[in-house]
Amino acid sequence: MATTSFRALTLLSLLAARRDWACAELAARLGVSTRTVRRDINTLRELGYPVEVAKGPDGGYRLGAGSTLPPLLFDDDQAVAVALALQTTPLTVFGLREASARALDTLRQVMPARLRAEIDSMQLTSLPNYWEFTAPPIGPATLKAVGDAVRRRHLLRFDHLRADGTRPDPRDADFAPPRTVEPHHLVVWAGRWYLVARDPLDDSWPIFRIDRIHPHTPTGVPFNPRTLPNRSVAEYVVTSYDRSDTPAEWPCLGSAVLHHPAALVARWAPGGSVVEPITPTTTRLTLGAWSWAGIAGILATFDTELTDIQPADLHTACTTLALRYQRATQPEIDD
Structure with a gap:
């Protein structure tokens, strides 16, 4: 059986991880009796942790809020x-x-x-640049503004930045007015931060890269949370082909049309690549690598027909790899 101090530390960790715990649940997790749990609860209270009794048919405990907690303890x-x-x-x-x-x-x-x-x-x-994340780091102020809007369920108003991080001028051809959306979830995937939001104008669910967001002053306008079109926010982000992504900077950049639906390609495409649906069953994938052969190798992992390969250097690399593999699989002939 664990020592009293270690058990109390584990108990504190459990109480901090979830709001309410039944006494029997805690006993089962700690491998002790409910009487021992109650003794350990008293130990935590003596140390200054505000452990409260949770109401309900099963009873139990919760860690109360307080501003004078002792130093944090970690297992x-x-x-x-x-x-x-x-x-x-x-x-x-x-x-x-x-x-x-x-x-x-x-x-x-x-x-x-x-x-x-x-x-x-x-x-x-x-590590060297070729292993670093394919999106620029975001500012804490931006992350805080977006996170606060998500947490408070307040409308978020922002400018959508260019790929180079600059704000379009109203006189520019690509200028777009500020967006106002209902921010629902923050997601980190493939080294990038994304915001999943609902656009109340057309009831769509766009995904925005946080490093492309320039938040305005908080609106303070609340909204009623809606249900995502997908039960899993992670799956929604991973399988969405439009994530406001732009190709990462690589020495070689190429594309090809794959005979797979966009949702499938988006799920397995490398970070920093762009997925564009052509038809319900075909998708253009644009990606980069250190060499044209590297791009050709990644395209081959999708195990499907490739068409409209661009540019010519990538087309040549695919031909070179095909001949190389053909030679590698030919049986050796003894002299």
Whole structure:
């Protein structure tokens, strides 16, 4: 059986992870009796954690809100998860590198030696550009503005930025008036942050890249949440071909028409590629790589017919690979 201190730490972690817990549930998760759970609850209260009794037929407990909580406690897995999160967040959110480094250093100082060694063994290093995320990091102010609108269920008004991050001038041909949408979900996928929203003008559900959003002053106008056209927001984002994406910057950029529906291609296309539906069963995929052969190899993974291959360099690379594979599969002839 776990020691009292470790069990109390695990109990605190469970209470923080969910609003209400039945006493029997906690006992089952901890592998102890309900009497032991009640004793551990009293231990947490003596330490200053406001554990409240939850009302209901089964009774139970919840961790109450308070501004004078003792310092946070983490179990081993939580500490490792937080340390890794602090190292990866600055890659997608601009301006947090120094703050994240200071927070990680603070966390290391209060860790036992064995955990510090584990964290140090997982120090992340910035890789060359070809492995970095295919979207520019976003500003904390933008992320906060969009996140607050999602959390408060307030209409979000914003300008849609160009691919280079600039705001179109009203005199430009590509100028569009500000958008006003109902923000529903924030999603991180393939190194990019996306907003899933509902456009009340036409009842559509567009997806916007957060790094392409320039929020206006908060509207403060509430809206009633609607139901997504897909039960899973993750699946909706992954299978949507229109995610406001633009091709990532690569030395080689090419495209081809695949004989697959857009939703299927979008699900497996690399980050930074563009998926365009041609017909219900055909899709144009535009993507980049370090070489034309690299693009040809990615296209081959979709295991379907390819047509309208552009540009000519990519067409040549496909022919070269086909001949190379043909030679590789021919039986060797003994002299």
